[in-house]
Structure formats: structure tokens, C-alpha cells
Amino acid sequence: MSNIYTVFKRELASYFATPVAYVFIVIFLLLAGAFTFYIGNFYERGQADLLPFFNFHPWLYLFLVPAVGMRLWSEERKSGTIELLLTLPITMWQAVVGKFFAAWAFIGIALALTFPVWITVNYLGSPDNGVIFASYLGSFLMAGAFLAIGSCISACTRNQVVAFILTVVVCFLFLLAGYPLVLNAISVVAPQGLVDAVSGLSFLTHFAAIAKGVIDVRDLIYFALTIAFWLYASAVVIDLKKAD
């Protein structure tokens, strides 16, 4: 546990040692605000909830989370520090989990900094804060799932741009797994059972379920398993590819 914390601390500090953190947070907050107030018509709707705010999170994450995830391992490989990190007396999973948690915590900080939106809606009306809390939780979990995918793809290449683009594509497919765009394509070649299974993998459906305010254990397990699976895959990929 203390090893995970050591890796976590170093990694999180490294975000704030470069402009990456500040650029990310400012852009995230600006876009989240713009989407909510201009495209989401927050005021015009006249309802005291944060639906227009949370509705855009999946799309915001689609581009911003891969930008955080892309450097997780490709930078370590490119600079050679992976050799340093993995010859310290820490295990592979401690390194993978420590780095992942740092990136996730960083996105969590950005998400927490959207609190003025919450204050605004409470000032204007009396929203159901339970639903808002659930939505924040769902949003955070979804960000973690995106990030875990990013971690794995970042482990595949030492080129951050490649990692970014591939992560966006994979995340996009997972986002829309429950929608005709993906399902129609699969149903051409796969049996109905597989099509149903894939539709169950959609980030959007699970996020929407939590964002309604219903924290279903199945949705939580879904995100936890997704994160665990992609982190496990990250460790496998790092092990396979560290030689080159």
C-alpha cells in the first residue's frame, strides 16, 4: 500500500510541475461551463437540476481524459524512466495502480472544481442534491473507465499522439456501445447474444442510470470491473512490450 502511495504522490505532483495540469483544468472548466450554459440551455430550461451539465461530461471526457491518459506509460517508455520505475522494489501492479490513481485523482480535482455550478443551481432553486451527488459519482467513475483504457493504450506505444488518437477511438466505441452506430455494425457479423452483450458495455447507459440518482450496485460493479480489466491489460502490455 505504501508503495502505491509513493508512486501516486510522485505522479500527481508531476502533473502540477508542468503546465499540463493548469491547461487541462482551465480548458475543462471553460468547456464544461460553455456546454452547460450555452448548448445545454441551463437558464432557459428553468429547472433546478444539473442535467445539462452532466449530459455533456461523456463528450468532454472523450477528448480530455485521453489527453491525461496518453502520457501515463508512453512517456515513461520514451524517456526510459520505466526501467528505473520497474527496477525499484515495487511490483508491476503497484506501479500501474499508483499511476492510474494519480491521474484519476487529478481528473477528480478538475471535476471538484466545477463546484460553482452546484452553488449556482442551489442559489437559483432547490435541486435534489442527492441526484447531483450521484451524478458526480457516476461522472467520476466514467472518467476512471476512460482513463483505464487510456492507461492500457498508452502502454502499447511510446508515441503519445498515437496513444491519444487510439484512446479516443476506443473510448468512442465504448461510449456508443449501446447505440445503433456500433450495434448495427456488430449485428452484421455476430449472433444476437453477442450484440446484447456489447450493448451492455455502453458507458453512456451506465452513466445515465447513475445520473438519474439511482446508484445501482450493478452499475458500480460495471465501472469497477471495466477499470480493473483495463488496468490488468495495462500490466500485461507493459510486461510484453518493455523490451522494445
Add this chain to the structure above:
Amino acid sequence: MIETRQLSKRYGELTAVDGITFKVEAGQVLGFLGPNGAGKSTTMKMIAGFLAPSAGSASVCGHDVVADALAAKRVMGYLPEGAPSYGEMTTRAFLHFVAEARGIRGAQRAQRVEDVIERLHLHNVLEQSIETLSKGFKRRVGLAQAIVHDPAVLILDEPTDGLDPNQKFEVRNLINAMAKDKTIIVSTHILEEVQAVCTRAIIIARGKILADATPAELEARSRYHQAVSLTTTNLAGAKDVLSRVADVAAVEYDTVTRRLTAIPKPGREIFAPISELLKSQGIAVNELQLESGRMDEVFRTITHGDLGEDLAEEARA
């Protein structure tokens, strides 16, 4: 103590390291010599626990590097090739991170970090981010992280690469100072370094060990071992004298350094007879020197082609 048995690494068709077996005891400094791409770094990466061997095994202080990886990593300090470090961190933060990851806690950590800062003269760059440091300082930071936990075993992949002569001298002194109670492997392609720090040298090429001996023994393999070289103004007279000594096998003249070298027949000593004959003939020499052997020539002979193979056979026999 480091021990490898038939250690091998294959990448598909390519065999980078091919059945390397050796043992290094505490107090020894083993120099790993070889041309680029010989398999030096790959061998070190396997011992450090970064790469898994395709075949064979390695152990550090009795801990197998695969089966008991964490225990092996704990007793080992490793400087990877190129001394990579986290560029955005300050020197101090980086050393503290490594010390913490190595399980050094509290006041002891502060003291250990202070100790390596002292040893590698890092005082002036403590608050600077590592990416802004010069190559020499980066290398020293890399060395500092390798020794911050005072490991019993040190693996240094080209520790003096990119350093200026003064820094090289300091790093060699540092290695010599630590050599007494530690097991150290140093890879290098600087031959003078082997003489300066190593008690033993392994020459490796194409993934195989071609020679395993002390630096002095390696020098003795040179055709220049026990050779006599001199400079003189009376070139013709000196040449004549050298050719008259019975045990001289050949005489060479280097037009650049204006140096005459007499190479002895194997196992013969020619210094005394040459010196006497020069005196009796009244030929004045500016300088008369007995050579111990030329490392670069031995290195070339061993690592090049067929002759190398012969020596490998000889080493195995």
C-alpha cells in the same frame, strides 16, 4: 554477490544474450566490455530484473531475480543506460522519491539523501528540475539514486558516459571507494576505465563471453605485452640494435609518434638486453619504456571475427 547461469535473451530470431554464466563476489568490480550491441545492456537489464530471461537464471545475493524479484531489487542499485530520470522533478524531490520507494523512512531518508548529495556534489542543483541540468549532472543524479539505499550490489550501465575527464575521475574514485564491501558490475566501452576501476573484466560480443580475466591478464594477451618502445634521434642505429637482439620478433615504427617498438617472441623478456646493447653501442635514447600490453589491441583481436572465436574456444577449455 551476483551469479548468472546460462543467462539468455532472445527476441524472435535474434539472440541478444546467449548463455552467459559468471559469478561476481563482494569486493570485486567486474567490467563489462564489448562493442555496441554486444548484449551488455540486455544482460544488465536481466540482472536488474527489468527484462525476464528467455532461458537460464540470475541471482543477486542469493535471491533469484525472477522468482524472488522484490528481494533481489531491494539489495541492488541500478543505473540504467542513459541515466533516465523524471525531468520535471527537482533533484531533491527525485532522490527523496527513490529513497521512499526503496523503503527508507523518516530521519534516515533525509540522512541518506544528504549523504549521496555530498558524495556526488549535487548541492548546487538540488532545487533545479532535472531536465534543465547538464549531461554530467544528470548522470550524477542517476548515480545518486542508484546508491541512495547503500546497496550491496551495484549495476552501473555506462556510468561515465558523457562526463568530462574531471567528472570521470570523480566517478571512478567513487566506484573505487565503494568497491571494498560491494559487488559492482560496470559496463563500458572505454578501455582505460577497466584498468582504472575493475578487478576483473568480461569481454562480450554477439551475446557470448569471449574473455573473462583480470585487466592485467588481458593486457598480457597483447602482442605488445613486454614490448619495449623508445624514441631517439638516431633512428637507424636504434633500429639496427633492436633487430640484433635475439628474442625480438618484430620491430615497428610509428611515423606519427616517432616511436620505435620492439615486440618480443612469446614469453621472452627483451628489456634488459636491449637496454644493455643500446648503452654499449652508445646510442642515446630520449625515452625507453617497457609496455604492459595494449588493451585496445586485445579488445579488437578478441571481438573481431575468427580470432575472437578461437579465443572463445580457449576461454571455454
